[in-house]
Every structure is written in structure tokens, then in C-alpha cells.
Amino acid sequence: MTKPLTLGLTGSIGMGKSTVAAMFEAAGVPVFDADAEVRAMQGPGGRLVEQIEAAFPGSTGTDGVLRDKLGDQVFGDKRALARLEAIVHPAVAKEREAFLFEHYGTPFVVFDIPLLFEKGGHNAVDRVVVVSAPAEVQRLRVLARPDMTPEKFAHILSLQTPDAEKRQRADYIIDTGQPLAETEREVIALIELLHTEIAGELPL
Secondary structure (H helix, E strand, O other): OOOOEEEEEEOOOOOOHHHHHHHHHHOOOOEEEHHHHHHHHHOOOOOOHHHHHHHOOOOEEOOEEOHHHHHHHHOOOHHHHHHHHHHHHHHHHHHHHHHHHHOOOOOEEEEEOOOOOOOOHHHHOOEEEEEEOOHHHHHHHHHOOOOOOHHHHHHHHHHOOOHHHHHHHOOEEEEOOOOHHHHHHHHHHHHHHHHHHHOOOOOO
16 A cells, blocks of 8 residues: 555645634545644543643642643743653654554545644645635734733734745645635646646656
8 A cells, every 4th residue: 555645734724724623634534633633632631631741740630631820831941841742742643653553555645734834744644725804804813812811912923933934835725715615626626636646648
């Protein structure tokens, strides 16, 4: 069996990456959701809970990691965040490898990774798909979230590679600043293109 072509799916906050990931999945493409894996590993009985509690005392409870408590300890503290990432990232990488092995023989898979460029993950995938929308659309979506403030939004953006740079570095761009049906058509067209390439009808 051959190794699948790997697509790294990414996009800044509020760009609609999760919506596009769901479209790939609905079309039958296997999707590895890095955030979902992290939530599972940090949830009740999750395998990272004990390690995180040891590194950040008081950050967990019976429901697993208490995101607000952990956030209080790492938000704005680069050294603390690095300690947390040193626990989480290797575990996610291991799950991603298992997912890839499970889908050997599949033409291609999607790795849904929010900080793909920021953490160097783009070097570990074959192609990069960036989900993007106009800045004003992004801002409206994000500020409509509970507990979100303009200041918090600005801080999150400061930690992310700018959308314009992501678009420039992308192999493919999916536009979510249009009706959902149009975005879905773009996703289906990309899937068809990749199937054609992999079948050898077009050069990779």
C-alpha cells in the first residue's frame, strides 16, 4: 500500500477552517483534527492530564484539563506556553502518524492544523491548503464569539502568521468569504483535481 498524499489545512482564527474540514470529511476524505485530538487527550481520563497537572499544578480536575485555569498560567507567558507545547505537540504528532498509517492506500488525507506555519508543520506535509476570507468578515465572526474582545482578538492575531503571508505560501486557497455552497464547490473541485493528479492524468 502506498502512503497517502498529505494536505495541511490551515487558516487564521475565524476564517472557517473547521467548516472546510467538515466539507472534506463529508466528501469522504479522511481528516485528522489536531484540536480534537488535543481535547481528547486533555479531557476526562485523557492521557496528558497527569503530565499537565504536574507541570501546571491546579490546572486539572475531574473533567480533565480546566482550560481557564491552564490559560491563566500560560496566557502571555512564552516560557510557560513552551512547556505546555513540549507536552502536547509530541503526543499529537504520534497520533497523526498513527492516523496516517491507518489510511495507507488512501489517495490523500487532510491534516487540520491551526498553527501549521507557525509551528513548522508545513514542512511535514505534501501540499498546503489555506482557508481565507476578507479581514472584515473574519473580524465580525471572531468578535461574535462568547468572551471574545477586540484586545484578545488582536493578541491572537499577533501570534499567527498573517493571512496575506499564508495565502502567498499556500498551494491552494479556499475562499470562505462567499456563500457556503460556493465554498463547497471549491472544495469538491480541489478534491477532483487531486484525484486526477494522483491517477497520473496530470503531473504532480
